[in-house]
Amino acid sequence: MIKTSNPSKTRARRATGGAKWNNAVESRDEQYQLKKNAVIAEAARAFGRSGHQNVSLDEIAKALNVTKPALYYYFRSKQELIYECHELSMRIGDRVLQDAIASESTGYGRIAAFLRNFIITLTDELGAPGVLRDISAMTASDQRKIRERRHRFDLRLRHLVEEGIEDGTIAPCDAKLAVYWFMGPVVSLNEWFSAQGDLTGEQVADVFLSFLARALQQGHVGA
Numbered sequence: 171m172i173k174t175s176n177p178s179k180t181r182a183r184r185a186t187g188g189a190k191w192n193n194a195v196e197s198r199d200e201q202y203q204l205k206k207n208a209v210i211a212e213a214a215r216a217f218g219r220s221g222h223q224n225v226s227l228d229e230i231a232k233a234l235n236v237t238k239p240a241l242y243y244y245f246r247s248k249q250e251l252i253y254e255c256h257e258l259s260m261r262i263g264d265r266v267l268q269d270a271i272a273s274e275s276t277g278y279g280r281i282a283a284f285l286r287n288f289i290i291t292l293t294d295e296l297g298a299p300g301v302l303r304d305i306s307a308m309t310a311s312d313q314r315k316i317r318e319r320r321h322r323f324d325l326r327l328r329h330l331v332e333e334g335i336e337d338g339t340i341a342p343c344d345a346k347l348a349v350y351w352f353m354g355p356v357v358s359l360n361e362w363f364s365a366q367g368d369l370t371g372e373q374v375a376d377v378f379l380s381f382l383a384r385a386l387q388q389g390h391v392g393a
Contacts, residue, residue: 206244214255218360222252222307253312256302260319266291277334286375292359293371303357324349340386
């Protein structure tokens with residue numbers, strides 16, 4: 171049975187701020203980071219839902235009930251904020267993947283645990299609209315950083331597929347194509363998932379796992 175990792179959700183809450191803008195914390199540094207994370211999380215949801223080109227910093231400030239100048243205390247530009255939104259998604263993915271690797275002992279088990287907890291985290295903690303793919307609005311340097319982060323993450327997932335093939339929990343297949351197949355719908359969650367839809371994030375995750383089991387364990391992904 172694949173576990174839903176509570177540590178992942180705890181860390182995800184920490185990554186997204188885990189609290190409202192006005193929550194009090196003891197340390198000034200903690201307060202600064204909490205509020206900065208709140209801006210990133212709100213911006214990620216807004217950018218993912220409407221597109222970064224259609225969302226102004228004024229709208230983000232209004233959603234957080236702060237002034238626009240207050241946002242510039244944390245970010246020098248909208249470009250920088252967009253980059254931080256992508257970084258947030260990557261950090262969440264890294265933490266959920268680390269938890270899956272620590273909690274499961276087989277290649278398939280780790281892939282399945284990661285996917286289930288990542289989908290639940292994105293739909294529950296951050297909100298599916300927070301998933302971002304378009305990097306065109308960032309500086310060339312930041313685009314390169316995100317591409318490198320995504321590539322490293324992709325390689326880690328491919329390695330887990332290869333581990334599963336070696337330990338017998340995944341049928342022989344092309345690991346690169348397998349990762350493209352199961353990650354495609356996840357990174358496009360903002361395009362089709364709705365919190366007001368018929369299925370919760372957890373139910374969607376369970377449906378995904380049923381597809382994953384048939385594909386990877388029964389060998390229906392390109393060999």
